Amino acid sequence: xxxxxxxxxxxxxxxxxxxxxxxxxxxxxxxxxxxxxxxxxxxxxxxxxxxxxxxxxxxxxxxxxxxxxxxxxxxxxxxxxxxxxxxxxxxxxxxxxxxxxxxxxxxxxxxxxxxxxxxxxxxxxxxxxxxxxxxxxxxxxxxxxxxxxxxxxxxxxxxxxxxxxxxxxxxxxxxxxxxxxxxxxxxxxxxxxxxxxxxxxxxxxxxxxxxxxxxxxxxxxxxxxxxxxxxxxxxxxxxxxxxxxxxxxxxxxxxxxxxxxxxxxxxxxxxxxxxxxxxxxxxxxxxxxxxxxxxxxxxxxxxxxxxxxxxxxxxxxxxxxxxxxxxxxxxxxx
Amino acid sequence: xxxxxxxxxxxxxxxxxxxxxxxxxxxxxxxxxxxxxxxxxxxxxxxxxxxxxxxxxxxxxxxxxxxxxxxxxxxxxxxxxxxxxxxxxxxxxxxxxxxxxxxxxxxxxxxxxxxxxxxxxxxxxxxxxxxxxxxxxxxxxxxxxxxxxxxxxxxxxxxxxxxxxxxxxxxxxxxxxxxxxxxxxxxxxxxxxxxxxxxxxxxxxxxxxxxxxxxxxxxxxxxxxxxxxxxxxxxxxxxxxxxxxxxxxxxxxxxxxxxxxxxxxxxxxxxxxxxxxxxxxxxxxxxxxxxxxxxxxxxxxxxxxxxxxxxxxxxxxxxxxxxxxxxxxxxxxx
DNA sequence: CTGAAAGCGCTAACAC
DNA sequence: GTGTTAGCGCTTTCAG
Numbered sequence: 001x002x003x004x005x006x007x008x009x010x011x012x013x014x015x016x017x018x019x020x021x022x023x024x025x026x027x028x029x030x031x032x033x034x035x036x037x038x039x040x041x042x043x044x045x046x047x048x049x050x051x052x053x054x055x056x057x058x059x060x061x062x063x064x065x066x067x068x069x070x071x072x073x074x075x076x077x078x079x080x081x082x083x084x085x086x087x088x089x090x091x092x093x094x095x096x097x098x099x100x101x102x103x104x105x106x107x108x109x110x111x112x113x114x115x116x117x118x119x120x121x122x123x124x125x126x127x128x129x130x131x132x133x134x135x136x137x138x139x140x141x142x143x144x145x146x147x148x149x150x151x152x153x154x155x156x157x158x159x160x161x162x163x164x165x166x167x168x169x170x171x172x173x174x175x176x177x178x179x180x181x182x183x184x185x186x187x188x189x190x191x192x193x194x195x196x197x198x199x200x201x202x203x204x205x206x207x208x209x210x211x212x213x214x215x216x217x218x219x220x221x222x223x224x225x226x227x228x229x230x231x232x233x234x235x236x237x238x239x240x241x242x243x244x245x246x247x248x249x250x251x252x253x254x255x256x257x258x259x260x261x262x263x264x265x266x267x268x269x270x271x272x273x274x275x276x277x278x279x280x281x282x283x284x285x286x287x288x289x290x291x292x293x294x295x296x297x298x299x300x301x302x303x304x305x306x307x308x309x310x311x312x313x314x315x316x317x318x319x320x321x322x323x324x325x326x327x328x329x330x331x332x333x334x
Numbered sequence: 335x336x337x338x339x340x341x342x343x344x345x346x347x348x349x350x351x352x353x354x355x356x357x358x359x360x361x362x363x364x365x366x367x368x369x370x371x372x373x374x375x376x377x378x379x380x381x382x383x384x385x386x387x388x389x390x391x392x393x394x395x396x397x398x399x400x401x402x403x404x405x406x407x408x409x410x411x412x413x414x415x416x417x418x419x420x421x422x423x424x425x426x427x428x429x430x431x432x433x434x435x436x437x438x439x440x441x442x443x444x445x446x447x448x449x450x451x452x453x454x455x456x457x458x459x460x461x462x463x464x465x466x467x468x469x470x471x472x473x474x475x476x477x478x479x480x481x482x483x484x485x486x487x488x489x490x491x492x493x494x495x496x497x498x499x500x501x502x503x504x505x506x507x508x509x510x511x512x513x514x515x516x517x518x519x520x521x522x523x524x525x526x527x528x529x530x531x532x533x534x535x536x537x538x539x540x541x542x543x544x545x546x547x548x549x550x551x552x553x554x555x556x557x558x559x560x561x562x563x564x565x566x567x568x569x570x571x572x573x574x575x576x577x578x579x580x581x582x583x584x585x586x587x588x589x590x591x592x593x594x595x596x597x598x599x600x601x602x603x604x605x606x607x608x609x610x611x612x613x614x615x616x617x618x619x620x621x622x623x624x625x626x627x628x629x630x631x632x633x634x635x636x637x638x639x640x641x642x643x644x645x646x647x648x649x650x651x652x653x654x655x656x657x658x659x660x661x662x663x664x665x666x667x668x
Numbered sequence: 669c670t671g672a673a674a675g676c677g678c679t680a681a682c683a684c
Numbered sequence: 685g686t687g688t689t690a691g692c693g694c695t696t697t698c699a700g
Contacts, residue, residue, distance in 0.1 A: 001446075001470070003677055014687040019679060027685060044465065049445030050388040051677035054692050059384075061438070069412045069428055072609075075404030082403060082430055091438035094403055094428040096416055104395070104425035111383030112335075131378065136335070219612070248612050255614075275406075278553070278582050280589075280614030337693055348671040353695060361669060385693035388676050671700080676693105684687075 002043035011039035022047065061091040062301055063114040065105040067121040069096045072245070072273045073290070074120070080294035081118060088302045090115070097121035101128075112137055116301045118294075119143060122186060138304035140297040144187040145313070152304070153313040154297045158188050161286040161318035162195025165240050165268050168284075168320060170203045173330030174238040174266060178211035180225045180250065182242045186217065189242050192270060196240060211236050215246040222246025226253035235259070238266035238326065244273045244285055251279055251325075262327035272321050282323035289316050336377035345373035356381065395425040396635055397448040399439040401455040403430045406579070406607045407624070408454070414628035415452060422636045424449070431455035435462075446471055450635045452628075453477060456520060472638035474631040478521040479647070486638070487647040488631045492522050495620040495652035496529025499574050499602050502618075502654060504537045507664030508572040508600060512545035514559045514584065516576045520551065523576050526604060530574060545570050549580040556580025560587035569593070572600035572660065578607045578619055585613055585659075596661035606655050616657035623650050 008018035013032060021028045021036035028036075039045075053059045064081055066074055078094065085092040093114065097105035105121060108114060109132045116138040119129065126146050133139040133150035140152045147153075169177050179196050182189030200207055213228060215221030222241055229235060230253065241247035247269030254261050261267050261281055269276060272287035293316055300310050342352035347366060355362045355370035362370075373379075387393045398415055400408055412428065419426040427448065431439035439455060442448060443466045450472040453463065460480050467473040467484035474486045481487075503511050513530050516523030534541055547562060549555030556575055563569060564587065575581035581603030588595050595601050595615055603610060606621035627650055634644050 004679095005677080015678090016680080016688075017686055020686090023679085029685065032685080046444055046446060046466075048388070048677050049442070049447045050384045050393075051692090052445075052679075054382070054384040054388055054694090055677080055679045057692065069403075069416060070409030072406055072409075075406075078403045082432060086433050091441060092430065093438065093442075096426065098416060099420050104427065107425060108383075108427075110380055111386075112380060113383045132380075219608070248609070252612055274553070275582075275609050275612075278586055278609075279612060338695095339693080349694090350672080350696075351670055354670090357695085363669070366669085382693050385676090386695075388678090389693080389695045391676065669700105672698090674695105674697085676695090678692090679690105681690085682688085684685100 001048075002040075002045045004045070004047065006043055007036060007039045007045050010043060011036045059091075059113065059115050060089070061093060061114045062298075063105075063108055063117040064092060064094045065097055065109070065117055065119050065121045065124070066094060067097050067123055069094055072275060073243070073271055075274065076290040077120070077294035080291040081298045084295050084298035084302070088298075090302070097124050116140075116305060118297045118301060138301055140301050142293060142297055147312065151312075152300050152310060154293055154300065154316070155313065156288050156293060156316045157318060158191030159195040159198070161270060161288070162192035162240075163199045164195070164318065164320055165192075165270065165286050166196045166199035167202075169238045169240060169266060169268060169326065170199060170205070171330070172238075172266065172326055172328045174236075175205060176208070176211070176236040176238070177205070178208075178213070178229065178236040178239040180213050180215045180222055180239060180241045180246050182215070182217035182246075184214065189217070192242055208236075210234075211239075215242065215249070217243050217246060219245045219249035222249030223253045224249075226250040227257075230254075230257050230259065235265055237329070238268070241267065241269050244269035244271045244276050244283060247283055247285070247325075248275070248279055251281075251283070262325050266326040266329075268326055276321075277323060281325045284323045284326045285321050287319045287321045289318070292316060335382075336379045338379070338381070340377055341370060341373045341379050344377060345370045393425075393447065393449050394423070395427060395448045396632075397439075397442055397451040398426060398428045399431055399443070399451055399453050399455045399458070400428060401431050401457055403428055406609060407577070407605055409608065410624040411454070411628040414625040415632045418629050418632035418636070422632075424636070431458050450474075450639060452631045452635060472635055474635050476627060476631055481646065485646075486634050486644060488627055488634065488650070489647065490622050490627060490650045491652060492525030493529040493532070495604060495622070496526035496574075497533045498529070498652065498654055499526075499604065499620050500530045500533035501536075503572045503574060503600060503602060503660065504533060504539070505664070506572075506600065506660055506662045508570075509539060510542070510545070510570040510572070511539070512542075512547070512563065512570040512573040514547050514549045514556055514573060514575045514580050516549070516551035516580075518548065523551070526576050542570075544568075545573075549576065549583070551577050551580060553579045553583035556583030557587045558583075560584040561591075564588075564591050564593065569599055571663070572602070575601065575603050578603035578605045578610050578617060581617055581619070581659075582609070582613055585615075585617070596659050600660040600663075602660055610655075611657060615659045618657045618660045619655050621653045621655045623652070626650060 021033040095105040130148045213225035215225040269285035276283040355367040429439040464482045547559035549559040603619035610617040
């Protein structure tokens with residue numbers, strides 16, 4: 001691999017001149033620059049990124065850390081982060097946190113291979129984040145609330161969202177409402193559940209333990225939980241799925257059992273992933289402001305990087321999206 | 335930021351001893367190691383990844399380069415690449431190629447910030463790839479066919495897939511079949527189109543130009559193209575969408591217009607993305623072996639990295655997935 | 669087992 | 685304008 005030294009030698013100039021020419025410094029004459037560029041071309045010279053980063057001690061790159069690089073939920077968010085990064089002239093890399101403490105994500109964090117990071121990976125422990133963040137390495141956390149210096153939280157009000165969803169179901173005349181949760185240790189799932197409970201108790205309704213199932217936030221889990229409810233024989237009037245993926249799994253389970261949504265049972269999801277409007281029936285759900293959250297997170301990172309002050313916590317709100325998976329049965333009741 | 339030098343000083347040992355201790359070299363005594371580790375802890379020492387990479391001149395990281403970090407199609411593929419990378423003790427980062435020659439992807443490629451790369455980004459030009467690949471930097475290309483030293487192709491037989499899809503439609507009794515294509519410059523779209531044409535001509539059918547529309551491989555595009563066909567007034571008996579996303583958009587357009595699938599018109603997609611079986615009706619489609627392709631690509635990369643010889647090109651085949659969006663009307667014809 | 673020293677490839681003073 | 689030089693932080697010979 002040719003180095004800048006080789007280029008300088010071939011061009012017959014000093015090392016630094018080559019460096020200047022290559023980075024377009026105005027000091028070098030056009031003629032010299034041409035010579036250097038030509039030499040670089042001949043040698044198929046490629047600058048070594050690490051050497052540069054090491055020297056500069058900044059990378060011009062931020063990391064987006066995700067538990068799983070796949071998954072529909074993240075799509076919009078990634079896109080918005082991407083956009084903001086590009087606008088700011090920064091590069092963005094996505095790393096996965098699968099593998100726990102040996103994961104790429106943790107390694108990149110610990111070794112500070114980027115200038116900052118946005119975290120959406122519940123499996124990374126709080127301490128790692130707290131230890132890693134610093135005045136020269138800002139971190140924006142989107143998947144939980146941690147109060148610590150140098151850590152900024154961008155959150156979505158899941159409690160309110162859970163409350164809104166449940167409330168909507170109740171106002172549509174439903175009295176028995178199941179909640180299919182995400183993983184038990186999920187911050188988001190817990191918040192939504194709190195909201196669900198609040199709406200229930202406000203309406204004088206009691207939670208029934210047989211109607212609290214876990215679906216792990218995945219389609220398959222929603223499907224299984226729903227099947228289980230069906231097999232048990234007693235169905236609620238409505239079910240609130242902790243996210244859209246599980247709701248979609250649930251829809252399939254209902255369909256397979258000849259139970260029609262929303263005629264026989266109402267369904268509401270959470271997130272408003274892109275596919276939600278394409279399933280049948282189109283899914284009524286609680287929209288999370290994914291793009292907004294992503295943009296905000298990225299903007300905050302760049303603000304910190306450029307020395308501006310930002311708040312420690314930002315709370316975004318959800319929004320009800322009415323489609324066709326919930327039926328208003330309050331009239332029938334009368 | 336504390337450096338290894340500070341650690342060595344605090345621990346009262348030489349620089350190299352600290353380095354050895356930190357990397358677990360067996361040369362240092364347990365006692366010394368403990369001293370060093372303790373000093374590192376006290377200083378909250380973090381090794382500088384770049385310095386290490388620079389010295390070692392390898393990164394232990396591979397890059398997966400995607401046009402768009404989002405999108406459902408990639409999910410499974412990413413997951414399988416991830417898995418193989420983890421198994422091989424390598425890190426994986428995903429970079430986007432949006433932004434063309436200024437994109438993160440191109441920068442990482444040119445500056446060789448990883449040990450190798452897997453490409454799934456049609457917007458990166460052939461030359462960039464050819465110039466970048468080398469004996470010390472293997473590249474696996476999944477989105478087109480390029481013959482060049484150091485470049486390995488992992489392809490899916492789209493022509494055969496397009497043929498199979500169309501053939502299936504014809505055998506189910508359909509005589510007029512539309513094709514909704516991806517972008518015109520898409521290698522994949524072209525291949526599928528070739529297969530479509532082959533099946534058509536083999537059956538003595540003619541392609542009708544009014545039934546060749548472009549949907550750009552996105553849901554919205556499929557929706558619009560379908561709407562356009564509907565507005566034009568004359569519908570084919572079946573439509574072959576270049577990918578599932580467009581087919582799902584099409585399904586929605588049909589539903590909105592009161593045209594029922596598959597009773598009034600048959601629909602077939604391509605890819606078999608996860609959601610395909612959850613839409614209504616469940617989508618009949620051509621399955622691309624996404625996980626297999628991802629695993630293979632990653633395995634090849636590691637084989638090359640460890641000095642093994644591999645073939646230049648690997649071709650994977652597709653598979654028909656029969657669900658409910660195609661109706662057999664051949665009986666009716668008789 | 670430990671320590672001194674030589675760079676990895678590059679940038680950025682600083683002197684000419 | 686151009687060249688000399690001192691490191692960035694780390695690994696790794698090579699002597700002791």
